[in-house]
Amino acid sequence: MNNLIKEKNKTFLKYIINIRRSKFTYIILLLAIAPRVLWMTKDVMPDSNLFALNVKLNFNNFINNLGFTKSLLIKSLSVSWLFILITFFEFIKSKSIRNLSISRINYSKGGKYADLIYYMLSLFEFKLSYLTYFATLGIARFSGSFRSFLNKVYENLVPIDFFSNSFMILFMFILGLLIFELGQYISHRVSHAYFWEVHEFHHSATEMNILNVNRTGPLHQAIIGIIDLPFVLLGVVFVNQSIVQGQWPIFIMWTIFGVAGECFGFIGHSSLKLIFPKPISYIFLSPSLHWLHHSNNPKHFNKNFGRVLCIWDQIFGTYLDETNLKDIKGFGFKHSAYNKYNPLYCYYILPIKKLLQRKLKINFRFP
Ligand SMILES: [Zn+2]
Numbered sequence: 001m002n003n004l005i006k007e008k009n010k011t012f013l014k015y016i017i018n019i020r021r022s023k024f025t026y027i028i029l030l031l032a033i034a035p036r037v038l039w040m041t042k043d044v045m046p047d048s049n050l051f052a053l054n055v056k057l058n059f060n061n062f063i064n065n066l067g068f069t070k071s072l073l074i075k076s077l078s079v080s081w082l083f084i085l086i087t088f089f090e091f092i093k094s095k096s097i098r099n100l101s102i103s104r105i106n107y108s109k110g111g112k113y114a115d116l117i118y119y120m121l122s123l124f125e126f127k128l129s130y131l132t133y134f135a136t137l138g139i140a141r142f143s144g145s146f147r148s149f150l151n152k153v154y155e156n157l158v159p160i161d162f163f164s165n166s167f168m169i170l171f172m173f174i175l176g177l178l179i180f181e182l183g184q185y186i187s188h189r190v191s192h193a194y195f196w197e198v199h200e201f202h203h204s205a206t207e208m209n210i211l212n213v214n215r216t217g218p219l220h221q222a223i224i225g226i227i228d229l230p231f232v233l234l235g236v237v238f239v240n241q242s243i244v245q246g247q248w249p250i251f252i253m254w255t256i257f258g259v260a261g262e263c264f265g266f267i268g269h270s271s272l273k274l275i276f277p278k279p280i281s282y283i284f285l286s287p288s289l290h291w292l293h294h295s296n297n298p299k300h301f302n303k304n305f306g307r308v309l310c311i312w313d314q315i316f317g318t319y320l321d322e323t324n325l326k327d328i329k330g331f332g333f334k335h336s337a338y339n340k341y342n343p344l345y346c347y348y349i350l351p352i353k354k355l356l357q358r359k360l361k362i363n364f365r366f367p
């Protein structure tokens with residue numbers, strides 16, 4: 001039995017691709033996500049006289065003048081950029097196509113190439129949580145009435161002149177980020193405790209293959225988005241104010257934070273082992289610790305709920321560090337109903353059906 005566990009562990013460890021934790025690697029990763037950053041934020045950038053250049057206008061003009069095929073190419077590249085980038089990174093590190101996490105798509109239980117189908121479907125999906133994160137700030141910048149509503153909330157929450165220097169602006173910004181992350185933490189934890197029928201879909205993948213980050217589906221996105229909403233709105237009050245006062249430096253930090261969330265998501269479901277050194281790891285959740293969240297070892301259940309920060313996991317006692325990685329024996333729940341049906345059915349229908357069935361059961365038990 002022990003040998004069997006060791007053997008399974010070996011197959012998992014075989015796929016891990018270690019990244020050298022050098023400053024160089026981090027700089028390359030940051031530069032490589034720059035196009036994605038520009039794309040995600042082009043509509044919410046603050047107007048600035050910095051460099052005497054309106055980035056927003058120039059960028060939109062550039063896209064509009066490209067013509068249909070080229071602009072479609074740029075748009076698809078912007079959507080798949082992180083996936084291409086991380087897969088490319090895996091390739092230069094492992095020098096073998098077989099070791100790419102995408103190559104393991106075949107080994108996950110369930111429909112053939114299911115994760116590829118889920119990835120394609122997710123491209124057309126209305127992402128409520130992502131939308132609230134970026135668009136709410138966008139609305140705050142463009143709509144005068146929404147902005148004055150935010151300002152009123154802010155004035156009621158914070159005494160006038162309290163945030164009058166750059167240190168306090170930074171403090172207010174960090175407070176906004178902590179509120180955002182608390183929303184992410186709570187919505188994820190609530191989905192484990194009360195909406196497991198729906199969230200189980202994400203945990204049904206039995207291989208980490210980069211694309212299984214998209215095993216979510218519209219019902220899941222909607223539930224998470226609704227739980228997130230109050231936190232996102234409150235976070236926006238603080239982030240918006242700090243951008244208004246701190247302008248570009250704060251805006252750049254906020255953008256990096258938003259894109260880091262996306263990057264961590266992809267890396268956390270890939271073979272790249274990225275563990276941050278201390279003291280960074282006390283604040284930021286190393287992407288590879290998400291492997292523990294997907295581990296099928298009961299010791300790892302309901303741990304590492306965070307997205308970018310691990311602060312809330314540390315505070316609420318759900319944090320597991322990298323010393324636990326050696327106890328991973330495999331991933332996901334292979335007997336999950338989500339591995340038994342057609343991918344289209346699993347993506348759109350099964351979550352609704354499972355949730356309704358549970359409600360009915362409760363009604364029968366407690367009429
Ligand atoms: Zn989960």
Ligand SMILES: [Zn+2]
Pocket residue numbers: 202213269290293294
């Ligand atoms: Zn995951």
